[in-house]
Amino acid sequence: MTFLPFIVLIGAMFLMTRSAKKKQQAAAQMRDQMTPGTGVRTIGGMYATVKEVGDDTVTLEVAPGVHALFAKNSIGAVLEDAEYNRIVHGIHDDAASDTPAVPDDASSLTGTPETGPAKDDEAPKLDLGKKDEPKDGDDGKADGEAGAK
Incomplete structure (x- = not known):
């Protein structure tokens, strides 16, 4: 009975090391997919294009025209061409995107496309809760309110 906690601990350690090994193998396999022209993201978050792959370096x-030498282990992800172009170059595949386009300015939000943006004289005035100016002899305060007269 006293050995049961130790057996459970050893089993848990075995499962954790097995999981870590699988992750390392998956990362190595991902790095092996790198070929010149492939878009990648480094573990530091920098996006770049692979130019040359060595044994331990890439x-x-x-x-454009700026090359840097990195360790293969510093590559965090090998990206598909469409994803790399979307992130780096801002090229969107409209057929694959179901999200609505976001306007560059707010003019489309203030008017309709047929009429264009709303003009200041056409826009309804909003009541912001301001009280009218006090009349002569009236300081705008209710009876009994503190304040100088």
């Missing part, structure tokens, strides 16, 4: 083009 040369990335971080900007």
Whole structure:
């Protein structure tokens, strides 16, 4: 009975190391998929294009004409072409996107497309809870309210 906690602990350690090994193998397999021209994201969050793959290193083009040498282990994800183009170049595949387009400015929110943006003289005035100016002899305070007269 006293050995039961130790057996459970050893079993849990075995399962954790097995899970970690699977993650390492999946990461190594992902890094093996890198070929020149593939878009990647480093573990630091930088997006780049693979230019050359070595045994332990990879040369990335971080900007046009700017190359940097990275360790293969620093590659966090190998991206599909569509995802890389969407993130880096802002190229959207409209057929695959079901999300509505967001306007660049607020003019479409203040008027209809047929009439264009609403003009200031056409917009209804909003009551912001302001009271009218006090009349002569009236300071705007109710009877009994504190304040100088």
